[in-house]
Amino acid sequence: MELTLLGTGCPKVDYRRFGPSNLITSKKTKILVDCGSGVTQRLDQAKISTADIDALFLTHLHSDHVVDLYQLIISSWHSYRVNPWKIFGPKGTKKFVSKIMDAWKDERNLRIKYESRASIQAFKPIIKEFNSFGNIKIKDINVQYFEVDHKPVKHAFGFNFLYKKKKLTISGDTRPCENLMKHAQKADVLLHEVFIDGEFKETTKMRTKKTLHNVRNYHTPSTIVGKVAKLTRCKKLVLTHLVPTKFNENKLKKTVKFDFGKNPIIGNDLMKIRI
Numbered sequence: 001m002e003l004t005l006l007g008t009g010c011p012k013v014d015y016r017r018f019g020p021s022n023l024i025t026s027k028k029t030k031i032l033v034d035c036g037s038g039v040t041q042r043l044d045q046a047k048i049s050t051a052d053i054d055a056l057f058l059t060h061l062h063s064d065h066v067v068d069l070y071q072l073i074i075s076s077w078h079s080y081r082v083n084p085w086k087i088f089g090p091k092g093t094k095k096f097v098s099k100i101m102d103a104w105k106d107e108r109n110l111r112i113k114y115e116s117r118a119s120i121q122a123f124k125p126i127i128k129e130f131n132s133f134g135n136i137k138i139k140d141i142n143v144q145y146f147e148v149d150h151k152p153v154k155h156a157f158g159f160n161f162l163y164k165k166k167k168l169t170i171s172g173d174t175r176p177c178e179n180l181m182k183h184a185q186k187a188d189v190l191l192h193e194v195f196i197d198g199e200f201k202e203t204t205k206m207r208t209k210k211t212l213h214n215v216r217n218y219h220t221p222s223t224i225v226g227k228v229a230k231l232t233r234c235k236k237l238v239l240t241h242l243v244p245t246k247f248n249e250n251k252l253k254k255t256v257k258f259d260f261g262k263n264p265i266i267g268n269d270l271m272k273i274r275i
Contacts (some may be wrong), residue, residue, distance in 0.1 A: 001026050001163040003189065005240060006042040007034075008267040011064040014245040016271055018042055018178070020065050022170060022240075023189065024161050026108040029139040032056045032072075033159065033170055034065040040075045045270055049074035051089045051122075055138045057145070058089030059097055059172030065209045070100050074108070077122040085125040088136060088145070090155030092159035102124075130157055146183045148174035150218050158183065166275045172240065175217065176224050181231050188275050190234035191267070193241035195219035196252055202246060204263070219243060222252055226259030 001024050009017030019036020023046065030053045033037075048071055059065055065231045073085060087097060101123070110257060112120055126135075126193075136143045142162040150156035157182050161168040169184040171192040184190050195216050202209050219241075220228060229237040237260055239252070247267075249266055256264040265273070 005267045005271045005272045006037045006268045008240045009245050010243045016247045020241050026163050029141045030054050035065050035068045035072050037067050038066045041248050049079050051079040051081035055086040081122040082119045084121045087125050088126045091129050093129050148172050148180050149177040150174050159228050168275050184232040187234040189236045192240045194239045195243045196222045199247045222255050226256040229260045237264040238267050
């Protein structure tokens with residue numbers, strides 16, 4: 001099993017770190033997690049066709065994680081996708097996808113009529129919404145989904161990807177969360193989001209003290225993420241969804257290592273990790 005970090009950024013634009021998205025592959029399977037800004041470009045760089053992705057899993061419905069959903073769908077049609085998209089996500093996913101498809105309905109119908117392509121199955125997504133916990137088999141990879149804590153977001157999820165005897169845990173967006181630590185036990189790789197303490201400066205208007213407190217409060221701070229990883233007993237910790245995207249890398253490594261006991265891997269777009 002292999003993990004490819006397609007986007008390691010956050011809502012603030014950074015050409016080096018695109019919006020949150022990850023690709024999990026095995027010999028038979030290609031699974032996409034989230035579809036943040038630039039996902040199709042990164043897939044192309046990774047030499048993966050959108051026509052060949054077996055399933056899309058959404059951690060939650062924040063815009064930075066789903067903003068390129070329609071681009072993903074329309075580009076797969078242009079790449080000759082012949083199968084419906086399988087989309088798995090939290091409560092509200094069906095409504096969200098329906099609205100996105102409806103917004104582009106007229107333009108899409110014009111393309112379908114004029115371009116006369118062989119299949120329109122890419123435009124007929126099959127959507128399933130999560131309960132609080134469950135398992136979904138995608139070919140040779142078993143996916144476990146479980147709730148994490150990203151309040152005030154009502155429905156947010158992390159995932160375990162199980163392949164043979166290997167385990168990859170993806171935290172999704174979450175504050176320190178006991179349920180995540182429970183399900184991430186002894187992961188070969190824990191891919192965890194992080195809010196990097198000390199890198200934001202308070203301003204009088206757009207970045208007030210309250211703003212910084214609230215953003216930090218529903219993510220996992222760099223001063224805590226190492227403790228979380230230590231409690232999971234994971235073999236490797238990879239940091240992603242880096243908030244902010246510009247930071248002192250050596251300081252971050254040192255802070256996290258102090259609690260984790262090992263150097264974390266700071267994720268970069270298109271980084272590949274064998275599991």
